[in-house]
Amino acid sequence: MSQATIAKPVEVSGIGLHSGEPATVRLEPMLGNGRTMGRTDGVVFSAHVHAVRDDTRATRLGVDDWDGADVSTVEHLLAALAAFEIDHVFVGVEGGEVPVLDGSAAPFVDLLRQAGREVSGSDRALHAPVVLEEAIEVRDGDRFVRAEPAPHFGFRYEIDFAHPAIGRQSIEVDRLTPERFADEIAPARTFGFLQDLEALRREGLAGGASLENTLVFDEAGVVNDGPLRFPDECVRHKAIDLIGDLALLDAPLQAFVTAHKAGHRLHHALVREIEARR
Numbered sequence: 001m002s003q004a005t006i007a008k009p010v011e012v013s014g015i016g017l018h019s020g021e022p023a024t025v026r027l028e029p030m031l032g033n034g035r036t037m038g039r040t041d042g043v044v045f046s047a048h049v050h051a052v053r054d055d056t057r058a059t060r061l062g063v064d065d066w067d068g069a070d071v072s073t074v075e076h077l078l079a080a081l082a083a084f085e086i087d088h089v090f091v092g093v094e095g096g097e098v099p100v101l102d103g104s105a106a107p108f109v110d111l112l113r114q115a116g117r118e119v120s121g122s123d124r125a126l127h128a129p130v131v132l133e134e135a136i137e138v139r140d141g142d143r144f145v146r147a148e149p150a151p152h153f154g155f156r157y158e159i160d161f162a163h164p165a166i167g168r169q170s171i172e173v174d175r176l177t178p179e180r181f182a183d184e185i186a187p188a189r190t191f192g193f194l195q196d197l198e199a200l201r202r203e204g205l206a207g208g209a210s211l212e213n214t215l216v217f218d219e220a221g222v223v224n225d226g227p228l229r230f231p232d233e234c235v236r237h238k239a240i241d242l243i244g245d246l247a248l249l250d251a252p253l254q255a256f257v258t259a260h261k262a263g264h265r266l267h268h269a270l271v272r273e274i275e276a277r278r
Contacts (some may be wrong), residue, residue: 030090191216
């Protein structure tokens with residue numbers, strides 16, 4: 001099987017969703033080391049579940065021996081890289097956080113289309129698809145994520161929020177392709193609740209959140225001007241998070257994944273369990 005990287009370097013700048021500080025991400029072609037992340041201070045690490053440092057409201061990666069030398073909010077970019085089958089790439093990050101841009105994965109889809117895809121005929125053994133022999137499930141009360149053997153990657157995501165504008169939503173994709181990701185999943189924006197904003201900022205989170213990059217709900221409904229991009233935009237965004245977190249296997253997952261009221265923590269728990277049995 002062939003492997004792929006991007007054809008040329010590309011970069012994009014914006015602000016960090018949680019830091020509120022200027023942030024830039026630069027993608028560079030590379031073969032042989034999977035998806036590798038690097039900070040401008042020289043810290044380099046693999047985008048692998050072993051590098052997860054935190055999963056509070058976002059996926060933050062780093063190295064244990066370098067306290068504070070982390071890269072946060074990587075999931076939207078990783079989702080686009082996985083969906084577009086970019087096996088190897090160097091991701092250079094300035095500012096400690098991947099820029100949030102419009103809060104969706106669509107800008108990263110555009111970035112990858114600008115970069116192009118270059119296929120190598122080299123051996124893909126290290127990044128061959130992960131094939132399951134049996135179902136694997138992780139659970140926390142009524143929340144769970146389950147992966148079952150399947151001929152290709154697909155998923156079903158279900159959410160249930162006690163909010164009149166969200167409620168119960170679900171999406172199912174029997175087989176994820178770059179086109180389906182770009183058209184049906186990537187444009188969905190991150191979302192949050194106005195009542196939580198002050199508490200989040202006291203915790204050092206959501207410092208860059210605004211109506212330009214976040215779908216915001218108050219008690220009555222959507223605060224943002226303009227229509228939703230999808231009637232079920234919230235669950236579609238959760239699907240972005242799932243795809244991005246599953247990319248931390250650093251190999252394509254050949255399975256059907258069902259997620260119910262899950263989040264980053266359960267996504268990562270499933271990846272760890274798959275990795276332990278790999």
